[in-house]
Amino acid sequence: MSTPVKIPMPLRVPELAPSLGRVLVPRRLEEPWVPLDDIREELATRVMEIGGEARAAAGRDERDKVLEALSRRAWLAAWDAAVRRVGDRVTGALDQEIDRAARRVRTPRRRRRRLLLAGSEKRAIAARLAAGGETLVAALDALDAVAGRVRDASVLDKGAHADWQEALRTAARRLEAAWLALETQVEDERREWAAEIDAVAHWRPPLWPLIALWTPVAVLLVWLGFVLGGYLPAPSWLAAWLGF
Template structure:
């Protein structure tokens, strides 16, 4: 006699407590570049994904539940946040370089070369993303658990509990990834401070002034000596001056 396999109803746990400081930051000082709006967008997106999954669960649409909180969905939200923070940091650094250059009146073409190059921008983005490696590993684990829970029956309570814990674990890892990203963003300011300070110490070179004005100054001194009678005037100058 065959038994009917009843699918396990999926229940999405509350993720806000596991997101921790992604939802409610606790800092001693504000970041040097404003990124709280990006943090809030990330937190909102994750909670929206959980909401979409719950709505699908209410309709007993297992595939939509698993897709809403899948590895792909979480990773897309994280990568978008990293890109936005990278753009914000790069823009802030370029702005500081430009302002420092303008204060010391550096020529436009010269300070434009001091702005972050494309490889440097890529390096900033890569450094900001490094803190997300444990989060990506947690998403890999979530993906593996989701594959098992997809066909779980009501008797497979352990698989369902494991899936719920994997979701909470991904949220906790996302919190850690965000805090690491904030730390790297702060480090980027320290990394570029020597470059900006060197720019602020820049002064125009004096040799063009010397090259242009030294002969003229010498000629004026000589003319003064001639007019003062200390040096005999050449015949052509004496004729012109009526000496």
């Protein structure tokens, strides 16, 4: 009895644009306090590019390249790059606001430098911005598992192929959710740092150096006034100097 020939299932890459939703077409009541549209557009473009690369590979019947183009690694690389750029933009904008507030109240330069975000604070902001991607990572883990099944699927394994296509659409939807969570966190960061910036704007230099400097001078002038007015005796050195 002859062994049946296994015919690989042709991989058809689904259209991802409808599942990207507001990553492609934002719907907001107001614009973010830092510009994000260029980063959002770059993220959407990258996803469309990997979809195009996968379709081209599918047309050449290069299954491994199809799966590699749409792999977990490719999706995460696009997401991580977007998060890094947003993090840099948010921390840069916060530093600018802190510096402007400090300059308005004439904060000394050395103190201004200390007020800017520390490396640990920037890392904490980046971590909070990335936190919205947890559901995306879970979806990509599921995609990775399905890709392993579809890699060796035959034309009889239509279920595996359908699951792979749905996993790709789910990844795109989770990317949209992750981006919306990131935009929300960007707004939260501004609110969280508002009190800090307000404190910088209301800073005033301490008065004790002036008091410490001028109190002895004032006491000396008052004493000299009493001496010159005849209310207090003048020391011999002062009397000799003034010709009393």
